Amino acid sequence: MLNYLWGGMIIVGLIVGAINGRLMEITNAAIDSSKEAVTLCVTMLGIMSMWTGLMKIAEKSGLIDMLSGKLAPVLRYLFPDIPRDHTAFKHISTNFIANILGLGWAATPAGLKAMEELQSLNPSKDAASKSMCMFMIINMSSLQLVTMNILAYRAQYNSANPSEIIAPGIITTILSTIAGVMFCKIAERRSWE
């Protein structure tokens, strides 16, 4: 998809630019933007390394596993169809915790394993089960509490206080997730196809 999107963006830009007579600006933009990507990455190298370093401590000390364990009662409410002590719970909680902490690379493998486990419990193999819909909707409602990359981008563009958006971000993230869960619980009851 990105292949079409990326090519499309440039071609549209070239056509509109030619019509507006801004081909020189386009040349400059292409050169400046590629340079900017590198300066941005230098800022991000520092901030993201700091964050992943801190998260490694949380992982090694067992803090992340401990938090996953605390999710168990919530997960039993969200996924009543999954048998108690099923391994699906483990992968789902790892995926949620990793998403909450913004560890995207840890979230995706756990998420795919969770889908595999949910599929093994699914009576029909081509239609999503209730648990799958719930899992996917929560996953896509955005769980990440501290969006470190947004903070890094804000810092790069000289924000006076890059972290001022953390608390508003948390509040809105919680609201969107609650909306997703409520929708799901209602849709489940109506046996929506």
Place this chain on the structure above:
Amino acid sequence: MKAVLYASNLIIPLMFLLILGYGYWKKVAMYDSFIEGAKDGMSTVAGILPTLVGLMVAVGILRASGALDLISNFIAPLTTRLGYPKEAVPLTFMRLVSSSASTGLLLDLFKKYGPDSYIGRFVSIMMSCTETVFYTMSVYFMSVKITKTKYTLTGALLANLVGIVAALFITNLIYGPA
């Protein structure tokens, strides 16, 4: 609303305290772990550099050509009636499709208006509470060959819409309307 801003500045120090405190209690080799994790972070960022170059160039061309303003101005009559900032419209749609392309547009807005402007703050919060719905859905469902996704898309779009509206509302509440 000052409390919200204050809380924002407390969260990262609190996370440090919690994680280091727990690590201390569990007797983890903290500095070594930090270095190990920081290395992972470095390779992650180095890995996304090519994507960033590609997409920032594409967005840069789109911006310089005037196409982004064209889209924003085209949609403006509708969005102003809804109280939605027209500059954020291309980003809002891109956000649901591609994470890296939307990052390109986000950075473009930061560059043009500044991260501390009304637009800059709104999109920062909006990006924090939304997700790449279409991409995630296709990856996850394709991995287990599910074709009938039932109400998943509706639910995910609704959750994201609630996030976007909440972000707009909270930006106005804290920083005042544009």
